[in-house]
Amino acid sequence: MSTYWPEGLPRSLTYPDVTVGHLSAAAARLYGDRAAVVDGDQTLSFGRLHEEACAFAHALHADGVGRGDVVLLHLSNSLWFLVAYYGTLQSGASVSMANPLQPVAGLRAQLTDTGAVVAVTEQNQARTLSDARTGSALKTVVVMPPTACSPADGPGPVSGPGVVEFAAFTAGRPTAPPPVTVTGEDVAHLAYTGGTTGVAKGVRVLHRNVVANVTQMVVWRASHLPVSDSAGTLTLLPMVGSDDPGVRPGAATTIVVSPLFHAHALINANFLLLCGTTHVLGGRFSPDALVDAIERHRATYVTGSPTMWHALVDVPGIDKRDLTSVRVISSGAAPIDRTTLDALQHAFPSAVVAEGYGLTEATCLVSANPVLRGHTGEPGSVGLPMFDTTVEIRAAEDPAVLLGPHEVGELWVKGPQVTAGYLNNPQATAEQFVGGWLRTGDLGYLDSDGLLFLVGRAKDMLIYKGYNVYPRELEDLLVRHPGVAAAAVVGRRDARVGQEPVAFVVPKQGALLDAQEVMSYVSKNVVPYKKIRAIHLVDELPTSAAGKVMKNELTQRANNGSGH
Secondary structure, eight states: OOTTSOTTOOSSOOOOSOOHHHHHHHHHHHHTTSEEEEETTEEEEHHHHHHHHHHHHHHHHHTTOOTTOEEEEOOOSSHHHHHHHHHHHHHTOEEEEOOTTOOHHHHHHHHHHHTOSEEEEEHHHHHHHHHHTTTSSOOEEEEEOOOSSSOOOSSOOOOOTTEEEHHHHHTTOOSSOOOOOOOTTSEEEEEEOOOSSSSOOEEEEEHHHHHHHHHHHHHHHHOEEEEEOTTOOEEEEEOTTTTSOSSOTTSOEEEEOSOTTSHHHHHHHHHHHHTTOEEEEOOSOOHHHHHHHHHHHTOOEEEEOHHHHHHHHTSTTGGGSOOTTOOEEEEOSSOOOHHHHHHHHHHSTTOEEEEEEEOGGGSSEEEEOOOSTTOOOOTTBOOEEOTTOEEEEEETTEEEEEOOTTOOEEEEEESTTOOOOBTTOHHHHHHHEETTEEEEEEEEEEOTTOOEEEEEETTTOEEETTEEEOHHHHHHHHTTSTTEEEEEEEEEEETTTEEEEEEEEEEOTTOOOOHHHHHHHHHTTSOGGGOOOEEEEOSOOOBOTTSOBOHHHHHHHHHTTOOO
């Protein structure tokens, strides 16, 4: 057993036999009038959030929507996102989250792939949806009202066949859950992958997958166990270490800037809402505004990605701000470099910086560092596999070969959060979901204590003159340079050597970087075959909505001879 496993926590859990809709009902019963969501001057209590969701569920039923149907959430972050999300699941239908900035072609492809019959949108992007719905099964479009985080600053109101305002759609509907028959084996989410390395695919996330991952997170980060009775009524029972957990049920506050349409933010929201956490929606990400919001609302839990942390620690005067309320910094989407990790711990002196690892195909979370006071992991580790979760490291060229401690290979994952494959894509499902295991496509290793370390994506690994070169190692080295704010390394094709490491580097504000000097800095710290062969200085790295660097775009730029 790992010496890092928190004392008193079991290795295996009993998971509640409930659906995601029960989470909303439980939070309403447990926390009632406590603020669940704050969006500017608007606030929904836990009780009111549940009532609005139930009214939306009844309205969907009246529109002929139920089990087996799909509702597309074409929404930015606002309090109405959570109403539509829980309302859809209360109705028995599945949700499919769409990036509201997605262009018409991509949105039409998602509508067609899912067969969505209802879409929920906002004024700003309603016209895009109107253009994309041609040829789809969409019959109703519900337009949500504007909020501070999602103001109506785009084109005017949209009208047309089946378009209805939210207030009219839900007027007079009951505020108790409708009677539906949904099981843990039904699809809760059709969650589309970010498409950072290819075409986005729809992941079939079952209700039991979400409930299992949320349960794991509540135990790991709040030291409470969700349990249910025969009627599906949920409650939280304190466990060992619950006197000082990272998240204190009924007494936590988080600032939300990550997009709720992505698994990382959405599953975190489910876990935190079940713990009675107040969600203050921060609108479009601004590092200065986020620091202000943390200080003003005395936030205790902040989640995000390394892209966000890079910007946050560079806020002028951050070391003079009172950020002592923050107990947990939860990081995902990509590994954090050591320089940024140290800066975060300095800026948030009371917080445990808990790096984790997950992917949409495993609902959200696979491994994480503990957040109990006094428990720390090894620098660079993404923690221990969650309860009932097995991570194996297998040889990338032959999955039948199981590798030992500190040997780098491909991560294979097995656990209750591993999803049910891809929608309408049996070939991709067969390739990645094998005998109950998920082939992640990520490279890493386990140490002798069972801690997981990531090296990068299998598709990102470079082969230079027959040697394996891992971009993350070079990226971590680059950001230790005093003038470098962020960096990404990709491969440039060369017939003589295979792939040459090429770096895209963002200078720190006010720094005057010399590309040759930076290359020399790297050369002094690596063996010859790992040397950077070219550096492109850029203002920013292209990232997905979830904060992942778009390596495919950078690779195209490197191989097309364009660093801009």
